[in-house]
Amino acid sequence: MxxxxxxxxxxxxxxxxxxxxxxxxxxxxxxxxxxxxxxxxxxxxxxxxxxxxxxxxxxxxxxxxxxxxxxxxxxxxxxxxxxxxxxxxxxxxxxxxxxxxxxxxxxxxxxxxxxxxxxxxxxxxxxxxxxxxxxxxxxxxxxxxxxxxxxxxxxxxxxxxxxxxxxxxxxxxPPSLWQWIRLGWQHIIPAGLDHILFILGIFLLTPSWKPLLKQSLTFTLAHSATLVFAALGWVHLPTQPIEIAIALSISWIALENFGRQRVTRVRYLTIAGFGLVHGLGFASMLVPLLPPGRPDQLIYGIAGFNLGVEAGQVAVLAAALASCGWWTKFHFDHLRLWGSLAIAFTGIVWAIQRAVG
Known part of the structure; x- marks a missing residue:
């Protein structure tokens, strides 16, 4: 042929x-x-x-x-x-x-x-x-x-x-399950710098595995909900406001590190709320891949994509913990201060660029 x-x-x-x-x-x-x-x-x-x-x-x-x-x-x-x-x-x-x-x-x-x-x-x-x-x-x-x-x-x-x-x-x-997982991973590593900074903002509050995994899972479950809503056509918002909100969420989660010493219920609610926003950002890439009239592919695709996203987030947290999670409290407090400031500043710059662009 x-x-x-x-x-x-x-x-x-x-x-x-x-x-x-x-x-x-x-x-x-x-x-x-x-x-x-x-x-x-x-x-x-x-x-x-x-x-x-x-x-x-x-x-x-x-x-x-x-x-x-x-x-x-x-x-x-x-x-x-x-x-x-x-x-x-x-x-x-x-x-x-x-x-x-x-x-x-x-x-x-x-x-x-x-x-x-x-x-x-x-x-x-x-x-x-x-x-x-x-x-x-x-x-x-x-x-x-x-x-x-x-x-x-x-x-x-x-x-x-x-x-x-x-x-x-x-x-x-439609992609295969493995392709869905890989798409989710690639949306974090290497393509998701904004999501990586959000996860690092979470990390800087407390370098402890258990609360970090809980926060990461909360974020994933929240954006899974808006992915489903967007895929079903229940939610549709213009891309620019979503991208601006994502940038501001990065700054917010970083600035929160100055007023908190531990992970609280409010922190989880904040992450869940921002997860809903990030899910709308994910949807702009994911929804076009879903074939219309195939509800089986909806479940299949979102499950695989979210597995890849969660794996990417855990990889970022693992790298952060391996790099500086073992630092003394004194040195980590300095990292929290300057790292959170850098992340917050980056988020604000991105928000401005996306607003005028």
């Missing part, structure tokens, strides 16, 4: 390049990997250059023309081809745009592959490839080409044309 797909790509490229330099179609191979989607496009090297693009009267270039270009010009072709795809191809995974790093396999050898392979009279086709991380959920592609070139996407399942201005869904699958 893979060879057949590449044959179809080459055939389309030949048919659309022989009549005039302004091409009508551009073809790409789409393959699902273990944790990524692999994209491979066959592109007319001349069309990737702005000075050739869009001129129907320009004579078509051939492989001999490409071979005659200097190494500096080959570099420019790669740069312009990458810029072309960055402008025209929009990849959206679970509602978030992904900017892949484009590769050029034909240039990996010395000399480039097209110097030794192919007939000189053939169109000057080069491969442009990209690997897009994809754990599951929705994988969409939007195409916006200024001269109306149609994107032909070839996969094991079908051949799908995408006209300029159109967005299509290529994949829609």
């Amino acid at each position: 893979k060879r057949a797909g590449h044959f179809l790509i080459l055939l389309v490229a030949l048919l659309t390049s022989v009549s005039a330099h302004q091409i009508a179609e551009l073809s790409g191979q789409v393959e699902m990997g273990k944790n990524q989607v692999q994209l491979s496009f066959m592109v007319d090297a001349a069309y990737s250059l702005p000075e050739f693009r869009g001129d129907e009267d320009a004579p078509p270039q051939d492989l001999a023309w490409l071979r005659q270009q200097s190494p500096a010009e080959w570099k420019r072709i790669q740069l312009e081809a990458g810029t072309y795809f960055s402008h025209c191809l929009k990849i959206v995974v679970n509602g978030h745009r992904i900017e892949p790093a484009y590769r050029f396999p034909d240039f990996d050898t010395d000399p480039p592959r097209f110097v030794t392979d192919g007939i000189a009279e053939m169109p000057p086709m080069i491969e442009v490839a990209a690997d897009v991380p994809f754990e599951g959920g929705r994988f969409d592609v939007a195409w916006d080409e200024p001269f109306g070139v149609v994107l032909i996407l070839v996969s094991d399942r079908d051949v799908q044309p995408v006209i300029s201005g159109q967005q299509v869904r290529l994949f829609d699958r």
